[in-house]
Amino acid sequence: IRTKWIPLVNGRTERGSRLPIILVGNKSDLRLGSAMEAVLPIMSQFPEIETCVECSAKQLRNISELFYYAQKAVLHPTAPLYDPEAKQLRPACIQALTRIFRLSDQDLDHTLSDEELSAFQKSCFGHPLAPQALEDVKRVVCKNVEGGVRDNGLTLEGFLFLNTLFIQRGRHETTWTILRRFGYSDTLELTADYLFPPLHVPPGCSTELNHLGYQFVQRVFEKHDQVSATVLLPSPLLSPTGS
Structure with a gap:
């Protein structure tokens, strides 16, 4: 993997634009136990590796999961959003989410009120947040981020924490849905169609x-x-x- 496959896929690309990779262990029915422990150091060394899957075509084990993870790696890649070594959002992602927060802060009070959060949710996902869901979100932020909620509104720090939490829990599609709704491409740059609508x-x-x-x-x-x-x-x- 280190000496052949990863150099073959990404050996001639820049560090910041590497293709996402899924490591697949085939024919898992022919061996006892798991090889995941041996793969973890490789995943730590190469951040472009999204996940590792052991599968067996004979036993139909993890076949559908394999295609799910492969699709997810292409549509919702981790690398542009999150640095797994530092365990934090990448600067370009922070910059994009900060812009989105400011655009959503309609009254310019540096917090997102319940009304602004509901409007943001509806704009990105098609439906507003229920009152109980709003309270649950703010409760999680208060528990983990000092200053994440102020005057019953979500601050920028709290907004960034929520997106970090989504990514750490494997819900990259949530953050990508937000970014793409506000005109960002896979490289976290505003698309030409967004900047210059025809x-x-x-x-x-x-x-x-x-x-x-x-x-x-x-x-x-x-x-x-x-x-x-x-x-x-x-x-x-x-x-x-x-x-």
């Missing part, structure tokens, strides 16, 4: 903000205007150039 304008036509778009931009400005400056915005904001 605007299709028929030939001979022009485009400009309507009154709802104008009000939206004005609300965004007022939300982030910390000195209450008065700036007159031209109307319409976009000239009729057809682009």
Whole structure:
């Protein structure tokens, strides 16, 4: 594994962009006991190894699990999110989740209220959190993170802790769902489609903000205007150039 397979897969790639790997022990029906203990040092040495599975095609042992883990390693890789040696989120993941937290903090009080958490949950997963679930989440954060909950709202420290906990418990798909909902790619960079959404304008036509778009931009400005400056915005904001 050390001298052949991992160099064959990732020998010519940069450390930060290595492909996820699943170690598979075949024909487990032919041996007594498990070889997992011998594999653990290898998994510690190579962080791109997502998991190890022993299986037997003859006995149909762990076959479906093998494909599940392989699919999960591709769709929800651990390496971009979490450093297993340091047991903490990677800097790029912290940066992305911090941006998401600030976007979700609508009233700019540096905490996520129950209403903001429910709106965040619904935006990412399609349904709001039940009141009891909200209390359970905050209870777990209070128990593990000093300052994770303030004035009954979830702080950034608490938000980062929750995502760390998801990953440590093997629920990478939860954090990836959040990241992808806010426009992040597998490399934790904002996608071009998110930054530059296509605007299709028929030939001979022009485009400009309507009154709802104008009000939206004005609300965004007022939300982030910390000195209450008065700036007159031209109307319409976009000239009729057809682009």
